[in-house]
Amino acid sequence: MKRLQLLMGMPITVEILDANATEADIERVFAYFRSIDETFSNYKEESEISKINRGELAEEASSDAVKTILALGEQTRQETQGYFDIEHDGLIDPSGIVKGWAIFQAAQLLKEAGFVNFYIDAGGDIQVAGTNNGHPWRIGIRNPFNRTENVKVLAITDKGVATSGTAIRGQHVYNPHQPEKPIQDIVSLTVIGPDVYEADRFATAAFAMGKRGIYFLEQLAGFEGYMIDYSARATYTSGFERFVLSDDKIS
Amino acid sequence: MKKTVVSAILIGIFVLYCFLHAQAAPVAIVPTATPTSRSSSSSTPTPTLTATPGTTPTPGATSPSGSTYKNGTYTGNVADAQWGVVQIQVVIQNGKITSVQFLQYPNERNRSVQINSYADPILINEAIQAQSTKVDIVSGATDTSNAFIQSLSNALSQAQA
Numbered sequence: 001m002k003r004l005q006l007l008m009g010m011p012i013t014v015e016i017l018d019a020n021a022t023e024a025d026i027e028r029v030f031a032y033f034r035s036i037d038e039t040f041s042n043y044k045e046e047s048e049i050s051k052i053n054r055g056e057l058a059e060e061a062s063s064d065a066v067k068t069i070l071a072l073g074e075q076t077r078q079e080t081q082g083y084f085d086i087e088h089d090g091l092i093d094p095s096g097i098v099k100g101w102a103i104f105q106a107a108q109l110l111k112e113a114g115f116v117n118f119y120i121d122a123g124g125d126i127q128v129a130g131t132n133n134g135h136p137w138r139i140g141i142r143n144p145f146n147r148t149e150n151v152k153v154l155a156i157t158d159k160g161v162a163t164s165g166t167a168i169r170g171q172h173v174y175n176p177h178q179p180e181k182p183i184q185d186i187v188s189l190t191v192i193g194p195d196v197y198e199a200d201r202f203a204t205a206a207f208a209m210g211k212r213g214i215y216f217l218e219q220l221a222g223f224e225g226y227m228i229d230y231s232a233r234a235t236y237t238s239g240f241e242r243f244v245l246s247d248d249k250i251s
Numbered sequence: 252m253k254k255t256v257v258s259a260i261l262i263g264i265f266v267l268y269c270f271l272h273a274q275a276a277p278v279a280i281v282p283t284a285t286p287t288s289r290s291s292s293s294s295t296p297t298p299t300l301t302a303t304p305g306t307t308p309t310p311g312a313t314s315p316s317g318s319t320y321k322n323g324t325y326t327g328n329v330a331d332a333q334w335g336v337v338q339i340q341v342v343i344q345n346g347k348i349t350s351v352q353f354l355q356y357p358n359e360r361n362r363s364v365q366i367n368s369y370a371d372p373i374l375i376n377e378a379i380q381a382q383s384t385k386v387d388i389v390s391g392a393t394d395t396s397n398a399f400i401q402s403l404s405n406a407l408s409q410a411q412a
Contacts, residue, residue, distance in 0.1 A: 119387070124390050125390070128388070139387065139390055144391070150381070151382065152382060153382050162390065188391070218374060232378060234378070236377075237374060238375070241375075
């Protein structure tokens with residue numbers, strides 16, 4: 001059973017292959033994403049994050065979920081040499097960490113309900129569990145220069161895959177100290193991690209590092225990365241190839 | 252009076268020389284002590300010290316029998332220490348090490364650069380190529396909201412500081 005909804009400004013797809021899956025099971029996942037959006041959205045005036053940013057709610061008085069995200073954001077900032085930061089100009093924008101965390105938690109909901117073979121894809125960040133009828137899930141890495149193509153096909157079981165990039169709307173990350181000099185050296189960075197939360201946060205941070213990001217990932221145990229630069233060349237970590245499904249391996 | 256002053260100075264210099272010479276001697280007894288302590292917590296390799304004597308030795312008199320070193324100044328090869336490179340110069344006098352100097356050693360300032368140069372050969376580079384294999388899911392970038400860009404830019408500005 002496979003369902004898609006547009007939530008949090010992105011398409012979210014849930015597919016459960018286990019035979020006993022029902023509409024209600026998938027609806028619980030979407031309801032969870034809606035509740036996350038209500039709590040964390042910067043675009044919703046009544047969200048806790050908006051209240052904190054307006055000074056109407058003290059961080060200490062916020063919900064456990066918000067406290068957890070703030071703590072995870074701080075932990076990630078420390079683990080990424082400051083390249084990941086949910087706070088700027090005194091305001092909190094936790095979207096960079098909420099997404100991966102929410103997908104991971106949603107996958108936990110399905111596991112606790114007893115499901116074994118499924119995936120959740122929120123805007124291209126993916127948690128897979130089990131297999132697709134006995135073979136690993138096949139995840140394509142989208143060509144940032146041509147949305148209809150994949151440039152790599154991965155065979156993934158029980159892991160998270162996340163991609164950070166600038167391709168879709170053509171926007172660029174820039175350095176505020178040199179705004180006239182956009183950081184254009186990389187366009188897409190895909191990370192395979194132990195789960196989607198880990199993959200997403202390190203994809204975001206490593207992307208912000210520019211070309212250095214792939215070396216950061218190389219040093220990180222349990223993570224592999226595939227970086228595409230503006231000249232349409234890719235650089236990948238030394239263990240990445242283990243997950244690659246080449247055309248001649250397909251039966 | 253002048254003679255006394257000159258004599259005193261000469262004696263002083265001689266005492267100082269003896270003192271410095273005595274200081275230098277213990278280093279010779281434990282050749283690796285100096286580099287090990289200088290390198291502190293980093294993974295500076297000691298092999299550099301025992302590595303082949305450098306390209307520009309300035310040999311003095313051959314050391315007496317029983318000694319393992321020839322007099323001269325030796326520049327070791329550049330050794331990869333994972334976080335950077337290490338190059339050491341040793342001075343041998345009377346067959347003993349009297350001076351150990353780091354010509355190059357890793358430091359925090361150039362650490363990230365060194366990580367790059369070390370990791371470079373491991374990583375693989377290729378031209379991207381469209382794949383025909385059918386896939387179940389596609390991973391691609393969506394995180395291009397203004398908030399995301401702002402947060403990243405802010406982090407970048409801090410990382411520059």
